[in-house]
Amino acid sequence: MACSASLRRTRFAPSPTGWLHLGHAYAALVAAGRADPGQFLLRIEDIDRARCRTDYEQAIFDDLEWLGLKWPRPVLRQSNRMDSYETALNQLISLGLCYPCCCTRGDIRAALSAPQEGAPMIGPDGPVYPGTCRARPMAAAGSGDVIRLNMARALDHLGDLPDFTETGPTHAGHHRLHPDWLRRQAGDVVLARRGFGTSYHLAVVVDDAAQGITDVTRGEDLFEATFVHVLLQAALELPTPSYHHHSLIRDSEGKRLAKRDDARALRSLRAQGATPADIRRLIGL
Numbered sequence: 001m002a003c004s005a006s007l008r009r010t011r012f013a014p015s016p017t018g019w020l021h022l023g024h025a026y027a028a029l030v031a032a033g034r035a036d037p038g039q040f041l042l043r044i045e046d047i048d049r050a051r052c053r054t055d056y057e058q059a060i061f062d063d064l065e066w067l068g069l070k071w072p073r074p075v076l077r078q079s080n081r082m083d084s085y086e087t088a089l090n091q092l093i094s095l096g097l098c099y100p101c102c103c104t105r106g107d108i109r110a111a112l113s114a115p116q117e118g119a120p121m122i123g124p125d126g127p128v129y130p131g132t133c134r135a136r137p138m139a140a141a142g143s144g145d146v147i148r149l150n151m152a153r154a155l156d157h158l159g160d161l162p163d164f165t166e167t168g169p170t171h172a173g174h175h176r177l178h179p180d181w182l183r184r185q186a187g188d189v190v191l192a193r194r195g196f197g198t199s200y201h202l203a204v205v206v207d208d209a210a211q212g213i214t215d216v217t218r219g220e221d222l223f224e225a226t227f228v229h230v231l232l233q234a235a236l237e238l239p240t241p242s243y244h245h246h247s248l249i250r251d252s253e254g255k256r257l258a259k260r261d262d263a264r265a266l267r268s269l270r271a272q273g274a275t276p277a278d279i280r281r282l283i284g285l
Contacts, residue, residue: 008038009214012064013204015045016057019265023219023249023256025067026283030246031217032069033285041211042071046079047196047203063266067276076211078203085198088206088236089147089191093138097154097235098191100141101133108132121185124201124225128187147192149228154235155179162234168245170220177227186228205229209238220245221256249283 012028014020032040042064046052064071092098103111111130121128134150141147155161161177191202208216216226223245233240248256251264269279 007214008035009041009212010035010038010217011041011043011208011211011213013043013045013207013218014060015048015051016053016060017048017051018056019059019267020063021249021264021266022269022279022283023264025063025266025279026249026285027217027219027246028064028069029067029280029283029285030244034215034217034244038214040069040071041213042069042075043207043211044075044077044079045200045203046077047198047200049079050195052079059267063270066266066270067279076207078198078207081203081207081210082197084206084210085192085203088202089198091236092149092191092232093147095157095235097150097157098138098147099134099136099150099188100138100145101129101136101148101188101190102142102145103129103132121187123186123189124222124228125187125189128185129189131188134188144194146190146194148188149191149232151183151186151188154231155182158231158234162230162240164226164230164240165242166223166226166245167242168220168223169247171223171245175227177231182227182231185224189228201225201228201232205232205236205238208241209233209236213241215242215244217244217246219248219256221248 010031012031014024014028042060044057044060046057089098108127108129111132112127129148133148161179163174163176165174166172189201190199193199223243226243226245230240232238250256266279
């Protein structure tokens with residue numbers, strides 16, 4: 001999988017939890033286009049074993065090949081990389097940057113609904129965690145706990161915060177991490193979820209580094225998560241790629257497409273006689 005340092009390496013990383021739709025086609029084609037010349041990789045993000053299905057995964061391969069995309073085989077599967085995520089998590093734990101959290105979603109909603117100034121902030125994990133379990137030591141972790149990043153400790157540990165380059169249409173520019181924003185609008189994000197052994201935030205950082213990704217391309221809805229990912233990269237002493245957050249494909253009412261919307265699934269459009277050129281025209285490429 002060698003790739004010249006002067007060439008881009010991008011990836012498309014779907015989860016096999018439903019059929020690919022027009023939004024996925026746009027994301028995959030943008031990623032492949034930004035890797036030319038260079039290398040486009042496919043990664044299967046299948047840590048949610050309860051929702052992942054083999055027929056969905058096969059459909060990913062079939063749809064992308066139908067679109068004319070090519071990638072090296074075998075592909076990276078997150079379900080085969082749990083040891084790597086555990087190593088990264090233990091590294092953060094050894095730095096004193098984590099704590100176990102036993103709060104349920106109901107507990108968090110109740111804490112955030114208590115009288116306070118202003119509405120709860122919404123961050124990369126949804127409502128920003130209020131810190132109920134922050135004082136718990138890792139020695140108190142139970143089998144049902146999630147592991148959270150102690151954002152304040154992580155910021156103190158890093159001191160001089162890193163930055164990253166964004167080339168997408170909405171947020172293009174040079175962005176430096178800001179402590180106040182990370183505390184208030186990201187908070188103590190989850191690094192390992194119950195039954196998963198990891199989380200999106202941790203796994204994507206570890207995988208992008210392992211695959212030597214130079215340009216992360218993904219939807220603009222993940223732009224704010226990038227600040228958390230760049231912080232984790234710094235804490236784990238991993239390289240920071242360039243980022244490109246592209247526009248989302250939306251329906252006639254302005255809502256982003258969902259996997260449950262079978263009418264816009266690539267396999268349905270193919271069955272109706274659509275061609276790859278038709279798909280490109282529908283998504284404006």
